[in-house]
Amino acid sequence: MSKQPKFSPAPTPETQHYWDGTKRGELLIQQCDACASYYFPPRPFCPKCASRKVSVKKSSGKAFLYSYVISHQLRAGQEPFAIAVVELEEGPRMMTNIIGCPQTPEALQLDMALEVTFEEWDENITLPKFKPAKS
Amino acid sequence: MKSKSIAIVGAAETTKLGVIPDMSEIMLHADAALNALADAGLKPSDIDGVATAGLWPTDLAYYLGITPTWADGTLVGGCSFMLHVRHAAAAINEGLCNTVLITHGESGRSRIGAAGFPGGGRQSLLAQFEQPYGIMGPTTMFTIPALRYLKKYNVHLDKLANVAVVQREWAAKNPRATNRELITLKDVYESRMIAWPFTKLMCCLVTDGGGALILTTAERAKDMPQKPVYIVGTGESVETPLVSQMEDFTTSKAFRVSGKKAFEEAGITHADVDHLMIYDAFAHLPIYGLEDLGFCQRGEGGDFIWERNTAPGGKLPVNTNGGGLSYMHSGMYGMYALQESVRQVRGTAAAQVPNVKLSIAHGVGGMFAASGTIIMSNEAP
Numbered sequence: 001m002s003k004q005p006k007f008s009p010a011p012t013p014e015t016q017h018y019w020d021g022t023k024r025g026e027l028l029i030q031q032c033d034a035c036a037s038y039y040f041p042p043r044p045f046c047p048k049c050a051s052r053k054v055s056v057k058k059s060s061g062k063a064f065l066y067s068y069v070i071s072h073q074l075r076a077g078q079e080p081f082a083i084a085v086v087e088l089e090e091g092p093r094m095m096t097n098i099i100g101c102p103q104t105p106e107a108l109q110l111d112m113a114l115e116v117t118f119e120e121w122d123e124n125i126t127l128p129k130f131k132p133a134k135s
Numbered sequence: 136m137k138s139k140s141i142a143i144v145g146a147a148e149t150t151k152l153g154v155i156p157d158m159s160e161i162m163l164h165a166d167a168a169l170n171a172l173a174d175a176g177l178k179p180s181d182i183d184g185v186a187t188a189g190l191w192p193t194d195l196a197y198y199l200g201i202t203p204t205w206a207d208g209t210l211v212g213g214c215s216f217m218l219h220v221r222h223a224a225a226a227i228n229e230g231l232c233n234t235v236l237i238t239h240g241e242s243g244r245s246r247i248g249a250a251g252f253p254g255g256g257r258q259s260l261l262a263q264f265e266q267p268y269g270i271m272g273p274t275t276m277f278t279i280p281a282l283r284y285l286k287k288y289n290v291h292l293d294k295l296a297n298v299a300v301v302q303r304e305w306a307a308k309n310p311r312a313t314n315r316e317l318i319t320l321k322d323v324y325e326s327r328m329i330a331w332p333f334t335k336l337m338c339c340l341v342t343d344g345g346g347a348l349i350l351t352t353a354e355r356a357k358d359m360p361q362k363p364v365y366i367v368g369t370g371e372s373v374e375t376p377l378v379s380q381m382e383d384f385t386t387s388k389a390f391r392v393s394g395k396k397a398f399e400e401a402g403i404t405h406a407d408v409d410h411l412m413i414y415d416a417f418a419h420l421p422i423y424g425l426e427d428l429g430f431c432q433r434g435e436g437g438d439f440i441w442e443r444n445t446a447p448g449g450k451l452p453v454n455t456n457g458g459g460l461s462y463m464h465s466g467m468y469g470m471y472a473l474q475e476s477v478r479q480v481r482g483t484a485a486a487q488v489p490n491v492k493l494s495i496a497h498g499v500g501g502m503f504a505a506s507g508t509i510i511m512s513n514e515a516p
Contacts, residue, residue: 009267010257041264041380067283067384070331073271080331083268083275085379095265095279095379105331110286127267 008122017056018042022126027059027116029092040092061116062089063130068110070103082108086130100131138400139516141224142356142363145175145349146477148470149240152463153313155343159248163240163345164190165198171347176360177234182349184232186223188215188239188467189250195238205232211373212500213414213467216348217507220473221369223350233351240345241465247343265377273416277502278333280384281419285332287385287434292332294437296323298418299336299460301446306457308447308486313340314461337418339459339468346470348477353516364480367493368401368510370394378502387499389506390427394497397508398429403493405430410479410494411451412472415458421445424497425453428508452488455479469498473509480513 011019018041021028031038032046033053045052068084081103087093098114101107113133120126147170149155149163158166164187172178179199185192186207196203205226209218216239223235242249256262270276285292300320306312318336326335356363372392375381382388405428413424422436430451431439439445445453456462456475463471476496478484492514498507 007262007266008257009263011263012258015263041260041377067279067281069275069278069282069333071269071271071275072328072330073275078269080328081269083270083279083330085279085384093379095268095270095377097268110282121267125267 008125014044015042019125022118022128025118027061027128028056029059029088029090030054031057038090038092040094057090059116060089062133063087063114063116065098065108065110065112065114066093068098068108070105079103084130086114094128097129098131099129136221136224136366136369136400137228138367138402139365139512140228140353141350141366142353143348143366143477143511144351144356144359144361144363145171145177145347146364146474147171147174147347148474149345152311152344153342154244155242156245156247158242158343160240160242160250161190161194161198161248163242163343164195164238164347165240167240167345167347168199168236168238171236171349174361175349177349182234182236184223184226184235186219186235186237188219189241201236203232205235211505213416214469214498214500214505214507215467216470216473217496217498217509218371220348220350220366220509221371221507224366224369227350227352233355235350236347237350238345238347239465239467239470241467242343243465244341244343260377265379273502274333274338275330276378277417278330278419279378280381280503282332283384284419284423290434290437293320294441295332295418295422296320296337297437297441298415298421299323301440301443302415302454302458302460304447305455305486306461309457309462310485312457312462313342314457333417336460339416339464340461342463342465344463344465344471346474348473362481362513363515364477365512365514365516366509367512368397368399368403368508370396370400370508371506373505374503376501376504381503386433387423387427387503387506389503390424390497390499393506393508394428397495397510401510403510407493408451408495409491410455410476410488411453412476412494412496413453414468414472414498415454415460416464416468416499418460420499421453428495428497447486455484455486455488469500469507472496472498476509476511480511
């Protein structure tokens, strides 16, 4: 997709580790030490059982395409692009873009295997994105 | 709530709907409120409870000269007004106030004195975990779950597009509807692509308008000028502000929880329902609503509409004003769904369904983020 306008998400104390991770090329999710659930987005307690004993884990980065639209609501210079939700191998889902393939219904099949990649947004923020997995 | 303890005794929309560049947002609230007060034969000094969304209840009370003993500013998106009805019913039953005014006003198109959408700025969950991926408002968020639904139940896209076609049939019968010309599936597909697979005619309108309701005890309602519309069941719930974090993209948890609660309170079965409003910000909403409220089996909502059950003459008329797709959609449409349910139960709708005794107005807030359900009846307790 084309260059985005100057909008930049800003980390909070609860999400800083996640954004530090993406900058290093790691997709970090969290796992509850008590009930073993993986969850996203980050927070320092488990949304399933409320335990504060949680660990940061590096996701395998493997995912499948859960659902998406191809946005035609574009800013100047953009071509239609997919806004997708992927399901990580560990279970949590996240919004993302699918890159490295045509932004068409034919190329973007639900359940297709994906893998994480990283795209610099600006000097502070690197975004996790997904591309078709090498088979 | 106690079923039939509370009644709607005043209901009205703004004098005009559609494009209203000569009214600010607060005046749209006031215009609707004055119309509802006239409908109920009341003055602002008769109101002792206020509820509204977007606008603060302080602004509403001040602007209309009301001194309330109860105020509610619950804001969970377009179904906020369903929640206000529920909260008002509880407040009146608890003796916190006697007569509640609920208003909506939104300069959705003209943006005159418009509040805009609240948000948490660059550090909000939305800003960090969805906004960077190019979302441009509801058209590119609310629509994302639909593809998963279509795949899971092997539903053809025609079933989604057809929702817009059928609702236009209802709009054609409503002089106040924004778009009234009948349309075909071809028209839907050939309208501008917004967020594939959604074209413009599968997305709601963006218009100006407002609406207001007045509630009091069922006991007092007997002496009021309008035929009372009794509240028989109410429900509400919320799920997540992030559409990407919905538990299941093929069903709304908030819909299920809210709907179940309202049905339980009302003590009714689906066969008792004569008329149904399902907030349709986009074409998949009525399908999700029919299934999550239990009117259809999973995956069969689109067929139910295709087979004309919800169309004029069908066994379960749905979105009889034309819905957000064709009637109007200011941004928080829930108020207009409530207004149409009131009209159908009173017997005064433009496209009146014969003998409506029981109507449900089911709302959504945010992108499947919240839900409210109100069941109304014209039968006295």
